[in-house]
Amino acid sequence: MRKVLLGLLVLAAVVLVLADRFGVRTAENKIGEQVAAQYNLQERPEVTIHGIPFLTQAIGGEYKHIEVAIGDWTEQGVTVSGVKVDMRGVSAPLSEVTKGNAANVTARTATASAVVPYDVIKKEAPKEVKRIGPKGDDLSVDMTGNVLGVPVNGTAVVQVKPTSKGIAVTPVSVGSNGAQQIPLALVKQQLTWVVPVADLPVGSRISEIQPTPDGLRVSATAENVRLNDLQQK
Known part of the structure; x- marks a missing residue:
């Protein structure tokens, strides 16, 4: 039993x-x-x-x-x-x-x-931007072309910030590879852009952004x- x-x-x-x-x-x-x-x-x-x-x-x-x-x-x-x-x-x-x-x-x-993949971010960027990658909490951007008529060939560090219109990308420093040094203020005028992703499915605005090898992880x-x-x- x-x-x-x-x-x-x-x-x-x-x-x-x-x-x-x-x-x-x-x-x-x-x-x-x-x-x-x-x-x-x-x-x-x-x-x-x-x-x-x-x-x-x-x-x-x-x-x-x-x-x-x-x-x-x-x-x-x-x-x-x-x-x-x-x-x-x-x-x-x-x-x-x-x-x-x-x-x-x-x-x-x-x-x-x-x-947000880097190719999506680059698609929204000015034509002078040739490559985008992570650099700590910021991004590293390779540039080639002209900024306000001045030839540029170098790398800029840009910060990313959530806004009501999307992810704002703004240069915080710029370096040149033998070309004429361009003031940061001028670079900001031409190399500042917005990736139009402001909200996610929960209906709330993006509040956190973290660069990763594959793109910007947002939440x-x-x-x-x-x-x-x-x-x-």
Whole structure:
């Protein structure tokens, strides 16, 4: 009898684990479908619901941590890559999720992150800019051409800053490779530009920018976010 009871307990545990994993996959697919519909995405994003057991969270309608990997994101004709939304303290009533209704799905905080590739930044830059790469918290820019009629061939260090219009790129120092030295004030007049990416999917303005080997990693955080409010502009 003892062996029979032990066997039944093991079987029950296996069934519960399978039910838990099936439930989390179903919920992830439902949330992915909702996000795809909100943003008119061609592919359903990858959704990960953290925390075990899932069923306890689902029944209570409260999830500690949900990640949504959207992929590419386009704003004002500029496409960024690796877009992810990290949601904490998600309230999603089971009845709403099963019906595919996102009206009452909210997150205490939602942080979106993405990478703005350097070729995207260069595309928006003046024609004198030939190469862009990371340099600490700033960027290094190789320049060749003319600045206000003066030949230039050198490297400038530019800073990046989030603004209401997008990512502002402004020279902070400039050096020449044997060409005439140009005052920084003149360089700023011609080699200052804006990459028109100001907001991310959470509907909040970019607040952090960090240069990486692949591009600028940007992030934005919003509080008390409704899934229905995450509209692509």
